[in-house]
Amino acid sequence: MAGLPRRYALRNDDGMIHLPGPFWMIGCGNMAGAMLEGWLAAGLDPDRVTVIRPSGTPAPGGVRTLTALPADETPAIAMLGVKPQKLDDVAPSLAPALAPETILVSILAGVETASLRARFAAPRTIVRAMPNTPVALRKGATGLFSDSAHPAAREAVGALMTALGHAEWVEDEDLLHVVGALCGSGPAFVFRFIDAIAAAGAALGLPPEQAARLALATVDGAGSLAGSSPETPHELAVRVTSPGGMTAKGLDILDDDAALADLVRRTLEAAVDRSREMGAAARR
Numbered sequence: 001m002a003g004l005p006r007r008y009a010l011r012n013d014d015g016m017i018h019l020p021g022p023f024w025m026i027g028c029g030n031m032a033g034a035m036l037e038g039w040l041a042a043g044l045d046p047d048r049v050t051v052i053r054p055s056g057t058p059a060p061g062g063v064r065t066l067t068a069l070p071a072d073e074t075p076a077i078a079m080l081g082v083k084p085q086k087l088d089d090v091a092p093s094l095a096p097a098l099a100p101e102t103i104l105v106s107i108l109a110g111v112e113t114a115s116l117r118a119r120f121a122a123p124r125t126i127v128r129a130m131p132n133t134p135v136a137l138r139k140g141a142t143g144l145f146s147d148s149a150h151p152a153a154r155e156a157v158g159a160l161m162t163a164l165g166h167a168e169w170v171e172d173e174d175l176l177h178v179v180g181a182l183c184g185s186g187p188a189f190v191f192r193f194i195d196a197i198a199a200a201g202a203a204l205g206l207p208p209e210q211a212a213r214l215a216l217a218t219v220d221g222a223g224s225l226a227g228s229s230p231e232t233p234h235e236l237a238v239r240v241t242s243p244g245g246m247t248a249k250g251l252d253i254l255d256d257d258a259a260l261a262d263l264v265r266r267t268l269e270a271a272v273d274r275s276r277e278m279g280a281a282a283r284r
């Protein structure tokens with residue numbers, strides 16, 4: 001991180017994440033809450049963080065939690081973690097509290113940089129992040145986009161997100177709709193698959209609770225193997241599939257007429273369509 005402006009410097013060489021200044025989290029529900037959990041586990045200094053949420057329910061780790069924006073400081077980083085539909089509830093009071101050097105990070109699905117810039121005039125750097133809930137375990141997958149980030153700001157936000165797992169930038173903002181469907185919504189699709197193989201196991205005779213345990217352990221193990229192996233998922237599937245054995249017969253069903261591939265493509269398409277709709281709603 002040598003050479004970064006002090007304002008953005010984010011060192012973690014001592015195992016701690018040092019924020020460049022106050023970090024405001026506006027909204028801290030399922031997604032932002034998972035991010036906070038991951039950051040605290042990664043060694044984020046809780047004293048630098050303020051959670052602002054209407055309920056005032058205390059955030060974990062002793063993080064200061066307020067029901068209104070702090071009046072006595074300017075954030076170095078402000079993260080929008082509310083629902084896209086709530087953007088106009090928070091923008092009027094938040095916009096005047098941000099400085100040109102504040103990095104505004106938005107995790108709002110679908111809501112474009114132009115829509116954010118129309119509401120938040122001051123920040124030079126706006127970064128859109130599309131994370132997923134496994135960030136709580138620092139095993140997230142996050143897509144990032146910015147049309148404006150100074151390289152140092154880009155590096156600082158990248159480091160913050162990398163502390164939560166895998167993070168990478170996309171160069172075309174439109175692709176964040178796809179990243180939202182694949183990474184953001186993706187865990188829900190995988191959780192459905194876990195339920196589906198558990199239900200199938202139960203339908204074929206296993207006690208339901210045992211089927212659920214075995215399904216969970218299978219997906220956990222397969223995901224870890226795929227994540228740590230140099231081989232592709234396709235190659236790993238070949239290793240499972242004995243010629244003339246039982247797996248091949250099962251794959252014949254999944255692969256018939258590209259049944260699974262088609263189902264998953266239509267699933268992501270539907271999510272992308274909704275992301276575009278939410279983006280369009282925020283443009284108005």
Ligand SMILES: NC(=O)C1=CN([C@@H]2O[C@H](COP(=O)(O)OP(=O)(O)OC[C@H]3O[C@@H](n4cnc5c(N)ncnc54)[C@H](O)[C@@H]3O)[C@@H](O)[C@H]2O)C=CC1
Pocket residue numbers: 026027028029030031032033052053054055081082083084086089090107108109110130131132133184185
């Ligand atoms: N849940 C997920 O897996 C993912 C969610 N996202 C995005 O994250 C954002 C939040 O989604 P969730 O966490 O699922 O929703 P959520 O409903 O769990 O959290 C939203 C939070 O915003 C708070 N809030 C509402 N009005 C507020 C206000 N005026 N000021 C401050 N806080 C306010 C609510 O109290 C709530 O805790 C959305 O924009 C969504 O598109 C992005 C990727 C994945």
Ligand SMILES: O=C(O)[C@@H]1CCC=N1
Pocket residue numbers: 109180184185
């Ligand atoms: O369902 C949603 O709209 C949010 C964004 C991606 C995951 N959850």
